[in-house]
Amino acid sequence: MTDASLTIPIIDSVGDIGARYRAWLVDIWGVMHNGQAAFAQAAAATRAFRESGGVVVLLSNSPRPSPDVQEQLRQFGVPDDAYDATVTSGDLTRHELGKYTGARVFHLGPERDRPIFAGLDVVLAGPEEADLVVCSGLFDDDTETPDDYADMLRTLAARGLPMICANPDHMVERGNRLVYCAGALAAVYETFGGKVVYAGKPHVPVYELALETIAQLSGEAVGRERVLAIGDGVNTDIAGAAALGIDAVFVASALHAPGEGGQALDAPHLNELFAQTVRRPIAAMRGLNW
Structure with missing residues (x-):
């Protein structure tokens, strides 16, 4: 469990941290795209993790079933090879x-x-x-x-x-x-x-479905200590991961971080955001990048 008294490091690359895990659970809206266009660096990061042998499941609170979400991802410019599967609130x-x-x-x-x-x-x-x-x-x-x-x-x-x-x-x-x-x-x-x-984050059932999906893709059960959650929602992505004992990386977006692209993100702001959080994110980023 992450000590709430520790400073959350702000990193530019997820590569070193992310490579320690077998699988990533990645939020879609705010991490992979902004509702209009894909974040190219995010797709490159998830693709790089997959190429290194990792499993990427995109975990979304979208009310649409996975096939519809996957088609929307294509329309926004997120390539199919950026992930292995999607699990949605739909x-x-x-x-x-x-x-x-x-x-x-x-x-x-x-x-x-x-x-x-x-x-x-x-x-x-x-x-x-x-x-x-x-x-x-x-x-x-x-x-x-x-x-x-x-x-x-x-x-x-x-x-x-x-x-x-x-x-x-x-x-x-x-x-x-x-x-x-x-x-x-x-x-x-x-x-x-x-x-x-x-029917979605931060509640347990959608994570159970996501972990089952990871196991199917991996051909074996994957312990929670080998799964990294990546998301921009303090009360959804980060809280849900914490409740399940999963490490998380916080990605700044307009939801919680001031300035365009979270550029004003700094240690005092992170301390304020996660002041009441027992299990803090292991790192924070202004955007998902390998």
Whole structure:
């Protein structure tokens, strides 16, 4: 366990540290791309690790199933050879929906996330008829905020409908700005007494699925001490890794680091970010680079 009193080193290259591990769990949004374009150095880093014999699983809180996320990665310019597999909140949400055969589901989220329901034995319904809520985000995250959903969420919670949150992130970076995600709506739902199942980081089930994927790719079980998590979310990537006893490298983004590309990242800022963290990241970077 990392001593909370130690200074977190800021490094320019992950090569020396990363090479010690058998597998990497790498966040996508904020590490591999910014929601519009790939970070070329990040793809080069994960490719270099794979070429050295390592396994790279991209672990995302995207509410879309893996095939859709992989196609999006290609569109943004992340090459297929930069990773071995993806595990997403969408994958885990589909697994959770398998427990609700025949249920009437209210989908709270944009139309683009509908592939999450493809082939499943559920019926999409309006909020008044639903037995269950699946929240994948805001209907329009370009213009709306969680405040716009307060009345709806209060009403749904009063009916006692369970919610599956298909993306536990509260905000993500899209280009040069931040937009709200499903996790922000789920947090409001809980304040109204609603019950939420979180299908993604920092919660254990998605990590269990990711570790199973690593074992399949490696042909053997890989101990957690041999896995490195890399991400930009303090409350998702870093917190989730800490809860499982996995070492982590923090990558600065607009989520938590001031200045474009985290350029203002320094020791005092890191100490403030992780002041309450028992297991701190083993290093911090302004961007993933080999």
